[in-house]
Amino acid sequence: MARHVIAKVDELEVGKSKLVKVAGRDIALFNVKGEFFAIANRCPHEGADLCRGQVVGLAESDEPGKYRMTRHGELVRCPWHGWEFDIRTGKSWCDPARTRVKSFDVSVAKGGALAEGPYQAETFPVSIDEDYVIVEI
Amino acid sequence: MDISNKDRARELPVQQIDVFTDTRDILAHANRAAKKRGFEDWLICDVDAHHTETISWHELVQYIEDPVIRHQAMLFHDEKMGTASYGLNGDMGLKYQDVGGRIPHQAGIREKVDDGVHRDVTLSRRAMSALGVDYMVLFPTPMLTLGLHPQPEMEVYLGRAYNRWLIDKVLSKDDRLKTLAYLPFNVPKEAERTIEEFSGQPGVIGFCVPSVRHKAVHHNDYMRIYAMLEERNLPIAFHAAYHWQDQSLATINRFLGMHALGFVWCNMVHMTNWILNGIPERFPKLKSIWVESGLAWIPFLMQRLDDQYLMRPSEAPQLKKLPSEYMRENCWYTTQPMETVNMKALQLTLEMINAESQLLFASDWPHFDFDLPQEIYDLPFLSEQAKRNILGLNAAKLFNLDPTPRKTL
Numbered sequence: 001m002a003r004h005v006i007a008k009v010d011e012l013e014v015g016k017s018k019l020v021k022v023a024g025r026d027i028a029l030f031n032v033k034g035e036f037f038a039i040a041n042r043c044p045h046e047g048a049d050l051c052r053g054q055v056v057g058l059a060e061s062d063e064p065g066k067y068r069m070t071r072h073g074e075l076v077r078c079p080w081h082g083w084e085f086d087i088r089t090g091k092s093w094c095d096p097a098r099t100r101v102k103s104f105d106v107s108v109a110k111g112g113a114l115a116e117g118p119y120q121a122e123t124f125p126v127s128i129d130e131d132y133v134i135v136e137i
Numbered sequence: 138m139d140i141s142n143k144d145r146a147r148e149l150p151v152q153q154i155d156v157f158t159d160t161r162d163i164l165a166h167a168n169r170a171a172k173k174r175g176f177e178d179w180l181i182c183d184v185d186a187h188h189t190e191t192i193s194w195h196e197l198v199q200y201i202e203d204p205v206i207r208h209q210a211m212l213f214h215d216e217k218m219g220t221a222s223y224g225l226n227g228d229m230g231l232k233y234q235d236v237g238g239r240i241p242h243q244a245g246i247r248e249k250v251d252d253g254v255h256r257d258v259t260l261s262r263r264a265m266s267a268l269g270v271d272y273m274v275l276f277p278t279p280m281l282t283l284g285l286h287p288q289p290e291m292e293v294y295l296g297r298a299y300n301r302w303l304i305d306k307v308l309s310k311d312d313r314l315k316t317l318a319y320l321p322f323n324v325p326k327e328a329e330r331t332i333e334e335f336s337g338q339p340g341v342i343g344f345c346v347p348s349v350r351h352k353a354v355h356h357n358d359y360m361r362i363y364a365m366l367e368e369r370n371l372p373i374a375f376h377a378a379y380h381w382q383d384q385s386l387a388t389i390n391r392f393l394g395m396h397a398l399g400f401v402w403c404n405m406v407h408m409t410n411w412i413l414n415g416i417p418e419r420f421p422k423l424k425s426i427w428v429e430s431g432l433a434w435i436p437f438l439m440q441r442l443d444d445q446y447l448m449r450p451s452e453a454p455q456l457k458k459l460p461s462e463y464m465r466e467n468c469w470y471t472t473q474p475m476e477t478v479n480m481k482a483l484q485l486t487l488e489m490i491n492a493e494s495q496l497l498f499a500s501d502w503p504h505f506d507f508d509l510p511q512e513i514y515d516l517p518f519l520s521e522q523a524k525r526n527i528l529g530l531n532a533a534k535l536f537n538l539d540p541t542p543r544k545t546l
Contacts, residue, residue, distance in 0.1 A: 004146045017151065019148070019150075019151035020147060020148050021147045042166065046508075046509055046511070047166045047170055047511075049163075049165065049166055052152065052154040054239055056239065079153075079241060080163075080240075080242075080507070081507075082239055082240050082505065
């Protein structure tokens with residue numbers, strides 16, 4: 001397991017995503033309502049560019065004829081066949097036990113903390129005053 | 138803090154896939170998957186892919202033979218705005234395939250096309266190249282409901298115009314593109330004329346009856362058509378579709394249900410009539426292909442018909458064997474949309490239909506539920522030979538195509 005700095009916190013607005021290549025993997029980072037989540041960019045169904053689908057909400061219903069859209073911006077929908085995945089967990093909405101996309105642990109740290117210690121984040125310019133998103137692979 | 142600096146985090150250009158995205162970009166991962174599986178050396182025939190003929194409708198109507206109808210249609214497209222395509226009986230706004238615009242390749246491909254050939258040639262070439270396909274059989278899309286048109290002559294005008302336009306603008310430009318030409322089945326004499334005229338034309342490898350219609354396939358009026366096709370060794374395809382005005386589906390209120398049932402129901406009705414009226418016995422060399430109904434319906438119908446036939450054979454006296462045997466020996470099936478949720482059921486289905494010789498790969502690209510060739514390649518229970526047959530060799534045999542792969546991946 002290694003940790004990689006992949007973005008500055010303020011470069012990714014709520015609802016936006018960023019695709020990065022890190023450690024040989026294509027990983028998409030999402031800002032969901034101020035929290036950061038990262039998932040792999042390959043749909044487990046047939047292999048599409050998962051992260052290039054629309055970020056959508058969930059259609060729910062408690063009784064016939066009454067519908068509502070909930071969880072706005074929390075699901076990504078595959079651009080090939082429309083499978084919906086929960087960005088927070090990588091699990092597909094309809095088949096969470098079997099069809100899930102790999103999700104990665106994400107944390108946020110101060111630039112100052114990153115600059116200390118034996119390893120420098122040389123590959124990503126880090127300034128002491130700003131916050132960064134770090135993914136663990 | 139332990140931060141890795143071995144692997145550079147590199148930002149990739151990311152853009153949401155939308156209706157303007159290039160086919161090759163949408164399907165980039167499919168192309169990678171094809172290379173990984175070594176499809177370069179595999180013959181892959183896609184026996185059911187689509188183009189949206191209505192995008193070129195202003196051009197297609199110029200191929201209508203009748204001078205009055207042609208004139209009307211051309212004026213219609215010159216002068217009216219915001220209307221549907223002249224003469225079609227589609228479902229107007231009941232177009233839910235793209236799940237409210239969430240699946241962009243179904244919503245309408247508006248990518249840039251400027252290769253100097255017809256857009257449908259370019260788009261099909263891009264899809265073939267991305268999917269790893271050697272030959273692609275193109276079907277129309279909104280025209281698939283013309284069988285329910287209240288004016289049977291309109292099916293004749295538009296069906297013939299479509300065939301002529303497709304051959305002229307698309308098929309004659311690339312011999313990897315093929316058609317099962319449109320048969321205006323509601324007017325049998327015109328269907329006969331269609332077979333006479335279009336057999337042997339560039340890219341024509343058989344004929345297609347769009348399945349949504351209420352005329353019985355065993356009606357005596359059609360026997361000459363079947364004899365003509367049998368003599369020419371050209372297959373007849375029944376391409377499924379749905380129509381919200383089809384009274385047999387009048388209670389369905391969700392596209393999901395309409396698609397799940399409509400695309401199967403029409404072919405189940407035709408197949409039942411086809412078998413019980415002994416068409417395969419009367420035309421033993423006529424090859425029928427059942428297109429875009431998936432596969433799960435076939436074991437059901439085989440069991441159901443066999444079970445009933447054994448109790449009441451006097452109602453189908455032309456049969457010399459079980460209905461399921463005709464369905465396994467005289468009928469071919471395209472794969473898409475292949476039901477894969479229960480793999481045991483799929484395995485049994487492929488055994489029951491003798492997939493090794495009767496099954497033909499189909500992508501249905503660019504529709505919302507398209508399949509990739511890897512869906513067959515990755516099945517754990519098939520031999521390599523069976524996979525090669527399904528992906529291309531069965532089609533090469535059926536349509537008399539050279540089995541040498543033509544593509545570059």
